[in-house]
Amino acid sequence: MTIQTTPKQSWWSRIAHPGQFVAWTRPLLWPLTILTVLLFVLGLWFALYNSPQDYQMGDTVRIMYVHVPTAWLSQFVYAVMAVSALGSLVWRHPMADVSMKAAAPLGAAFTALALFTGSLWGRPTWGTFWEWDGRMTSTLVLLFIYLGIIALWRAFDDQLRAARVIAVFTLVGAVNIPIIKFSVDWWSTLHQPASVFRADGPRMPFSILTPLFVMFFAFTVLFLVLHLKAMHTEVSRRRVMALERQAAQGAKS
């Protein structure tokens, strides 16, 4: 009879090992990529060919199918970063640092796209590309927060120290997310209030909700694929940095 001497590790501890995380998640990349492509093909077919005009906005309602998913991702990616920041500060989870760093450029890109598509939708419907109201200004602030976080990651050579500072900054910046969400209720604004996730149900017909939901899932799975891939790259980058340090120390001694 043999006695097990090594303590059994939980999945949470095992996934904290970067090599283990990459080995577990790499097989997910191709299936998720194929799912993303299928969802985009279906979503674009609905959005451009198989959905009606809005009775007030006409065809410009089709901009909603790219605006709402990118606006959702601008906030969802920040939520992923905030949860990762907690993982970094509370559990010192190495993959939480990697997740935070890999998500920031993606969040910045989706926020810029939300602002871009929103202004293109605003011109024909409100008569202006931009208005300094609560929703648009707080989303612009979110873009600046993302850019600040990206700059901070690049400012530190020591990525462990960078992760602590950026995790605190990310959690402080998270206060902007409820401001974006409730800005349309708190202040007078051109932007419409929530019209999909409401206590009394969505205020849209099924024919417009269908392309919206398909595009919503397409963009969300796209983010998951890009985030996973960027996390794998970040794990490799940290290994490169460790090996370069090791080589430099070997050359000195």
Add this chain to the structure above:
Amino acid sequence: MIDLGPHAIFIIAAYAGVTLAVAALIVWTRLDARRVAKKLADLEARGIRRRSAGPA
């Protein structure tokens, strides 16, 4: 192509901008991965490995 009405230019610009930006994100993510993988392979080819991995 369907008739997008009098505001077609705004709809086309929105979809074109999103397509370009998403394509750029995908290309950047892949190029970054390839660049880092090449660096790692170069280091390992020079015999530099993690101490925990044992001698090359």
